[in-house]
Amino acid sequence: xxxxxxxxxxxxxxxxVFVSCSKxxxxxxxxxxxxxxxxxAYETYASTEALKDEKVNYTAxxxxxxxxxxxxxxxxxxxxxxxxxxxxxxxVNPLTKDSSYKMDMTEAERLYLVNCAICHGAKLDGNxxxxxxxxxxxxxxxxxxANLISNPLYLKMxxxxxxxxxxxxxxxxxxxxxxxxxxxxxMVVTYIKNKQAAATAATPVTTTATADTAAAKxxxx
Numbered sequence: 001x002x003x004x005x006x007x008x009x010x011x012x013x014x015x016x017v018f019v020s021c022s023k024x025x026x027x028x029x030x031x032x033x034x035x036x037x038x039x040x041a042y043e044t045y046a047s048t049e050a051l052k053d054e055k056v057n058y059t060a061x062x063x064x065x066x067x068x069x070x071x072x073x074x075x076x077x078x079x080x081x082x083x084x085x086x087x088x089x090x091x092v093n094p095l096t097k098d099s100s101y102k103m104d105m106t107e108a109e110r111l112y113l114v115n116c117a118i119c120h121g122a123k124l125d126g127n128x129x130x131x132x133x134x135x136x137x138x139x140x141x142x143x144x145x146a147n148l149i150s151n152p153l154y155l156k157m158x159x160x161x162x163x164x165x166x167x168x169x170x171x172x173x174x175x176x177x178x179x180x181x182x183x184x185x186x187m188v189v190t191y192i193k194n195k196q197a198a199a200t201a202a203t204p205v206t207t208t209a210t211a212d213t214a215a216a217k218x219x220x221x
């Protein structure tokens with residue numbers, strides 16, 4: 001009796017498997033959280049008005065407070081106005097603040113040459129190809145670009161103020177917020193400050209001879 005039951009059960013199971021596999025099934029069944037499995041097709045720059053009818057809240061903007069992968073945990077909270085510029089020295093360079101961070105100076109130099117050297121020059125002397133004051137100052141600007149390597153104003157300028165200017169623009173210089181992310185802007189500022197420090201250290205100290213010291217020197221005839 002038991003043998004017959006096993007034979008019947010085996011045949012029933014085989015028949016069930018055969019019937020189940022006899023045709024292609026396209027239906028995957030119910031999906032848990034279908035919005036997570038099947039995203040709505042959306043074209044770049046397309047209007048989001050139609051999505052509102054489906055009660056989909058999509059603005060193409062990142063969630064407030066989120067940071068892009070690889071970006072620094074740094075937010076410039078200063079407003080783009082005169083008060084913000086006055087308070088910009090309070091911005092601290094996160095790259096130099098963290099002693100464990102090793103910045104790629106080669107990449108920092110590349111970012112400067114690509115984005116800044118066209119005006120400020122590869123040597124930071126304000127003699128970029130878009131201005132060329134050594135050729136008569138026939139550039140498109142009414143004033144020469146800033147000389148970052150010798151002008152005391154920029155030698156003493158705080159890193160935060162320089163970052164604020166690069167971010168928001170200053171005088172003839174436009175904003176670089178869309179071209180450089182916060183990390184890259186700080187890298188450019190750090191590169192400029194390092195070049196300034198090197199140039200200052202390499203400048204020989206000169207003394208002016210007074211009338212007394214000049215008179216004390218022997219006259220060679």
